Amino acid sequence: MLPLTKEQEASLGLELATKRQEHSDLNAAIDTLTQSQVADRMLLQRLKKRKLALKDRIVQLENILLPDIIA
Template identity: 40%
Template sequence: MNSSPTMKREEVLRIRLELLEREHRDLDESIAALDAEGRADPLTVRRLKKRKLLLKDEIRRISDEITPDIIA
């Protein structure tokens, strides 16, 4: 009965990573759809791209925390 209801840090990070990756994909699809229409507001597209870059940085940070580089 040592099973505790709290999740381990790595499990929380993996869930967070999955959510960020999903949001990143959704933004990518939104940007592509706006570009395809040809009448997208440049400011909106710029904001979406900036958010996408921030997500990419956070995804990379979490990925590195989950699987750190080990120099042999």
Template identity: 45%
Template sequence: MFDDNDLAANDDAILMRIADLRQQHKDLDDAVVALSLGPQPDQLQIARLKRQKLVLRDKIAELEDRLTPDIIA
């Protein structure tokens, strides 16, 4: 079975992964803004980056859900 140390280590790994995904999300957001400011923005590339941001957002939400314990009411 798992002890508290294993669970804490797993939570730490999840938190580190969330931080990494948030940084990637911010980098994509910065890229979208930079592309949008150009004289002729590449709408296809912007749409691809936004889709990647949504995928990252879903992964972040999934990992955050793992950190929240299920409470049976």
């Protein structure tokens, strides 16, 4: 894999921070909905699916920005 330019690194870093914040916000929303008595199961399922997709993207970005160094 080619080394990232500073611009690419900055862009991916910004995306990573944004995805982490969105993941955190979704987590809070899911917790709130789960505790409420009127939780919509379909909405919860969609939110959890979105949260999982975000987590997958976060892992991808972390692997790009912080590759494992094999010594």
